[in-house]
Amino acid sequence: MFNCWRRWRDNRIVNNHPIDERDWQQVLARLPILAGLSQAELDKLRRMAILFIQQKDFVGIGGLQLTGNMALLIALQACLPILNLGLHWYKGWKSIIIYPAAFKARQTQFDQYGVAHEMEQHLAGQAWARGGVVLAWDETAQAGVVDGHNLVIHEFVHKLDMLNGSADGFPPLRPGMSAAAWTEAFSGAYEDFSGQVHRGRNTAIDQYAATNPAEFIAVTSEVFFELPALLAQTYPQVFAQYVEFYQQDPSQRLAS
Ligand SMILES: [Zn+2]
Known part of the structure; x- marks a missing residue:
């Protein structure tokens, strides 16, 4: 009703x-x-x-x-x-x-x-x-x-992240998603990325992502929607979590 x-x-x-x-x-x-x-x-x-x-x-x-x-x-x-x-x-x-x-x-x-x-x-x-x-x-x-930069997506992903409290890189997951799988994918990727930034490496993804987990999901979501192939190649587990979370796969439509 x-x-x-x-x-x-x-x-x-x-x-x-x-x-x-x-x-x-x-x-x-x-x-x-x-x-x-x-x-x-x-x-x-x-x-x-x-x-x-x-x-x-x-x-x-x-x-x-x-x-x-x-x-x-x-x-x-x-x-x-x-x-x-x-x-x-x-x-x-x-x-x-x-x-x-x-x-x-x-x-x-x-x-x-x-x-x-x-x-x-x-x-x-x-x-x-x-x-x-x-x-x-x-x-x-x-x-x-x-x-790979999109200010609007970046800020609105923070709003999604904040739906279950402060921005911490852990938004409310969709039914059927595993919190353990999300944590494993993101902590591994974040550790790897922060390590590269601290060692002074050049990265294809904006180094602002190394600021904290909240910025990591905001920046990598920008990449997911703008340059999906880059994210799928760099952090396939993160990419797979986003496909489940956002219920869409931009790499299918932006393949060319
Ligand atoms: Zn931000």
């Missing part, structure tokens, strides 16, 4: 907020990571993006004039990882704040003696445990370059 009501309500929202076909094609052309999705998958993503845009508050700040196409570009990338999971994976928060360019953030970090240090960092994005997501538009708009 409840599902039925929700479906009726969602249908009403989708019908009342159609995406103009020209806008849709324009935004699609800017997102090569969506190449290879079937028509049914694209239709599903389009519906999800409409609901996502209606459910979230998009706020442009610092003089940024937010357009419908900008929101759509963000929504399509944000919804790709949850295409087969459902929009409820982004429940419980509303705001998506967009700055014109990489921004400064003040953070307090405690050292080994418990002394607080005020740090000022240049950041392109942030995901807040009890809030929303902050994105820099200049980096968000880089989505057209397929290089």
